[in-house]
Amino acid sequence: MRRKLIAGNWKMNKTLPEAVELAGELKKQVGNVNDVDVVLCPPFPMLFSVGEIIKDSNIKLGAQNLFWEEQGAFTGEVAAPMLTSVGCQFVIVGHSERRKYFGETNQTVNRRIKAALKFGLTPILCVGETLEQREAGSMETVVTTQVKEGLADFSADEVAKMVIAYEPVWAIGTGRNATPEQAVEVHSLIRELLKSQYGADLANKFRIQYGGSVTPQNANELLQEEEIDGALVGGASLKADSFAAIIKAGELLSHA
Ligand code: PEP
Numbered sequence: 001m002r003r004k005l006i007a008g009n010w011k012m013n014k015t016l017p018e019a020v021e022l023a024g025e026l027k028k029q030v031g032n033v034n035d036v037d038v039v040l041c042p043p044f045p046m047l048f049s050v051g052e053i054i055k056d057s058n059i060k061l062g063a064q065n066l067f068w069e070e071q072g073a074f075t076g077e078v079a080a081p082m083l084t085s086v087g088c089q090f091v092i093v094g095h096s097e098r099r100k101y102f103g104e105t106n107q108t109v110n111r112r113i114k115a116a117l118k119f120g121l122t123p124i125l126c127v128g129e130t131l132e133q134r135e136a137g138s139m140e141t142v143v144t145t146q147v148k149e150g151l152a153d154f155s156a157d158e159v160a161k162m163v164i165a166y167e168p169v170w171a172i173g174t175g176r177n178a179t180p181e182q183a184v185e186v187h188s189l190i191r192e193l194l195k196s197q198y199g200a201d202l203a204n205k206f207r208i209q210y211g212g213s214v215t216p217q218n219a220n221e222l223l224q225e226e227e228i229d230g231a232l233v234g235g236a237s238l239k240a241d242s243f244a245a246i247i248k249a250g251e252l253l254s255h256a
Helices: 016-030 044-054 080-085 096-101 106-118 131-135 139-150 180-198 200-205 219-223 240-255
Strands: 005-009 037-041 059-063 090-093 122-127 163-166 207-211 230-233
Touching (some): 016 059, 131 139, 180 219
Parallel strands (some): 005 037, 037 059, 163 207
């Protein structure tokens, strides 16, 4: 069984005092978590402080985005070495909100992943179809293209260092999660794709998270699926109790 990875995407939420409080509370509740990997992805200005709070715990730090250049005249952007210098080990890339509001394409996602890998960050590549795409019967084409183009030109060794999060856009922030069957269908599709491109060994070890309205109420039924290697959690990661409950669901299942 692959080790589950539970990541909290705080998006554009939390001031510094609020972020410090949430990180402190999570450290208290799940800081010694052992059987699942846990990552907090606060906004950029909070990374350092949150990192300081969790550094002597088992909780890891991640960012929500990065730019592909290493440094220079790119006002407002944040580079991979900056992220590692404040303790990040993970970075979300190609979140659907970045694709929708900030013009991210599979090509720019690919460049960001390259920068992340160069500096030893684990990219969490987000893919997923919109409701219109699903209803038009093009889910498979959309997700396949996002994975293929997002991963274009990477070697199997590089791909092995990544994580993919399947996040159907219609499930993000809507309270309408994909059913375990729907998620498993797409995870299997992605895993088959990885298998055909990089081999069975890589595909069997590769972690694919599900994201989209994961809550303490539905975490168990989703995470108990062998095909679902963890969760990328938005709204429910903003409160310590609900995020901790999701983490504990993952932990319990790792003993099952
Ligand atoms: C997300 O934004 O990655 C996400 C899954 O959000 P939510 O859990 O709020 O649907």
